[in-house]
Amino acid sequence: MHNMLTFFSSITGSLPYIFSGLWITVVLIIGAMGLGLLIGIPFSVIRVYGHPFARRCVALYVWFFRGVPVLVLFYLFYFGLLSWLDQIPALDFLPLGDAFFAAILVLGMTTGAYQTQIFKGAILSLPQGQLKAARSLGMGDISAITSIILPQALRFSIPAWTNEYSIVLKDSALAYVIGVAELMSRTRSVAAITHKPLPFTLFAGLIFFILTWAGVKGLKRLEKKMQIQGYTQ
Amino acid sequence: MTQPNGTGPVVLEARGIVKELGGNTVLNHVDLTLAKGDLKVLIGPSGSGKSTLLQCLNLLHIPEDGQLLLDGTPVNFKKKTDLYQLRQKVGMIFQDFNLFDHLSAHQNVAIALKKVKKQSKKQAHDRACEELARVGLADKMELYPAQLSGGQKQRVSIARALAMDPEVLLLDEPTSALDPELISEVLVVIRDLAKAGMTMLMATHQISFSAGLAHKFVFMENGRITEQGVPSALLAENSGSRTRDFCAKISELTGAEA
Numbered sequence: 001m002h003n004m005l006t007f008f009s010s011i012t013g014s015l016p017y018i019f020s021g022l023w024i025t026v027v028l029i030i031g032a033m034g035l036g037l038l039i040g041i042p043f044s045v046i047r048v049y050g051h052p053f054a055r056r057c058v059a060l061y062v063w064f065f066r067g068v069p070v071l072v073l074f075y076l077f078y079f080g081l082l083s084w085l086d087q088i089p090a091l092d093f094l095p096l097g098d099a100f101f102a103a104i105l106v107l108g109m110t111t112g113a114y115q116t117q118i119f120k121g122a123i124l125s126l127p128q129g130q131l132k133a134a135r136s137l138g139m140g141d142i143s144a145i146t147s148i149i150l151p152q153a154l155r156f157s158i159p160a161w162t163n164e165y166s167i168v169l170k171d172s173a174l175a176y177v178i179g180v181a182e183l184m185s186r187t188r189s190v191a192a193i194t195h196k197p198l199p200f201t202l203f204a205g206l207i208f209f210i211l212t213w214a215g216v217k218g219l220k221r222l223e224k225k226m227q228i229q230g231y232t233q
Numbered sequence: 234m235t236q237p238n239g240t241g242p243v244v245l246e247a248r249g250i251v252k253e254l255g256g257n258t259v260l261n262h263v264d265l266t267l268a269k270g271d272l273k274v275l276i277g278p279s280g281s282g283k284s285t286l287l288q289c290l291n292l293l294h295i296p297e298d299g300q301l302l303l304d305g306t307p308v309n310f311k312k313k314t315d316l317y318q319l320r321q322k323v324g325m326i327f328q329d330f331n332l333f334d335h336l337s338a339h340q341n342v343a344i345a346l347k348k349v350k351k352q353s354k355k356q357a358h359d360r361a362c363e364e365l366a367r368v369g370l371a372d373k374m375e376l377y378p379a380q381l382s383g384g385q386k387q388r389v390s391i392a393r394a395l396a397m398d399p400e401v402l403l404l405d406e407p408t409s410a411l412d413p414e415l416i417s418e419v420l421v422v423i424r425d426l427a428k429a430g431m432t433m434l435m436a437t438h439q440i441s442f443s444a445g446l447a448h449k450f451v452f453m454e455n456g457r458i459t460e461q462g463v464p465s466a467l468l469a470e471n472s473g474s475r476t477r478d479f480c481a482k483i484s485e486l487t488g489a490e491a
Contacts, residue, residue, distance in 0.1 A: 127329075127331075129327060129329050129330075129331035130331065130333065130334070132288075132293055132327070132331060133325075133327065133331035133332070133333065133390075134333075134345075135293055135320060136291055136293060136320055136324070136325040136327075136394075137320065137321070137324075137345035137349060137393070137394070137397060138317050138318070138320040138321035138345065138349045138397065139317075139345060139348055139349055140313070140317055143348045143349070147344060147348060148333055148335075148344075151335050152334060152335045155335065228334055228335045228377060228379065229376075229377040229379065229380060
């Protein structure tokens with residue numbers, strides 16, 4: 001009986017510590033998905049409408065960030081590129097030595113590549129007549145893309161974007177390898193100290209699950225809210 | 234030197250338009266003149282280049298060769314601002330309507346006024362209401378394209394084009410995608426426009442409707458204009474014209490009057 005009690009108290013004692021990693025994970029996700037949007041939207045427009053050279057550059061970017069595993073990118077960026085850039089005094093305003101910064105950068109640039117493909121697909125799925133009609137009214141390309149193409153393409157992208165969110169959430173757990181004190185990292189620390197990996201890992205797993213579920217639910221609500229009236233594809 | 238055949242000065246002139254698509258020469262040196270108030274109707278088999286010609290006249294397709302003159306001034310195909318300016322003055326109605334699906338009927342009409350003509354929200358709103366009332370859709374203003382019938386959609390697209398005060402209206406088979414019962418509501422709007430003196434070039438298979446309204450029929454085949462003339466002359470019994478042959482075939486197939 002006494003052993004059971006100590007068992008439970010050792011677990012419950014550590015839960016708050018693990019739980020506080022939740023906020024780091026959440027900020028990580030928001031930062032990464034946000035950066036992904038900032039990259040994905042313009043890049044997808046370039047891929048569909050841009051000059052051949054620009055299109056090729058974006059294609060190269062996508063090819064790279066889709067090809068290299070996130071884990072490898074964490075190492076390459078944190079221990080490689082960023083620590084090298086950190087030595088340049090002109091870039092001192094950037095927190096280049098910070099693992100958290102590196103994690104957002106890597107996760108953001110990776111999801112940016114996937115989001116480019118998501119938005120590109122959505123843009124291409126629109127009937128060609130949409131752009132033709134916009135042009136025939138005298139709209140410039142930028143105006144037509146921002147007020148006619150993107151509002152529709154982005155709406156249609158929400159389901160795929162929700163999927164991407166759940167993937168980025170899982171990838172964020174890998175950030176522990178460069179020392180970001182998010183959920184997984186804290187779980188590992190506690191598991192190592194208490195020699196009881198299972199309950200804590202289950203707990204972390206549960207939190208990840210709830211985060212995924214909550215995010216998907218929220219995005220589903222957004223999708224419903226933004227639905228074009230009467231429209232079925 | 235082409236003579237104006239309408240009642241007014243030449244508004245839009247195409248000289249020697251050549252257009253290649255997918256390795257084929259779709260338009261083979263086409264000349265066409267539209268004078269103010271003209272209503273010319275393009276007739277011809279599918280693939281004759283009618284649609285391509287219309288899209289070259291507002292430079293949605295850039296011709297490989299040839300000249301386009303708006304009000305006597307040549308348009309520079311390579312200058313984007315020239316293109317935008319031309320398209321503001323030359324409106325287009327599409328076979329598939331091409332309404333902006335994410336915007337209501339009212340917003341569809343107002344958006345170009347705001348983005349292109351830089352009108353204020355109120356100006357654009359009022360003008361949009363006016364144009365929609367003109368085509369008989371004042372009560373459908375807040376509906377979205379997916380909630381409108383084909384005929385209603387086409388009328389919204391006409392309102393949208395007219396709101397820009399174009400000098401010329403190009404109509405690419407405006408009723409071909411409509412159920413027969415819905416065709417007449419669109420034809421009424423087109424007829425009223427013609428009576429009001431709008432300069433129009435329309436590609437259509439609605440022969441009997443156009444014969445009564447058009448100043449000229451323009452028959453196209455294989456990327457060239459092969460016949461032009463007054464409808465009654467071309468369709469006359471013993472004219473032996475290609476136009477008459479073609480129209481007779483249409484009425485054979487559809488059972489409609491030629």
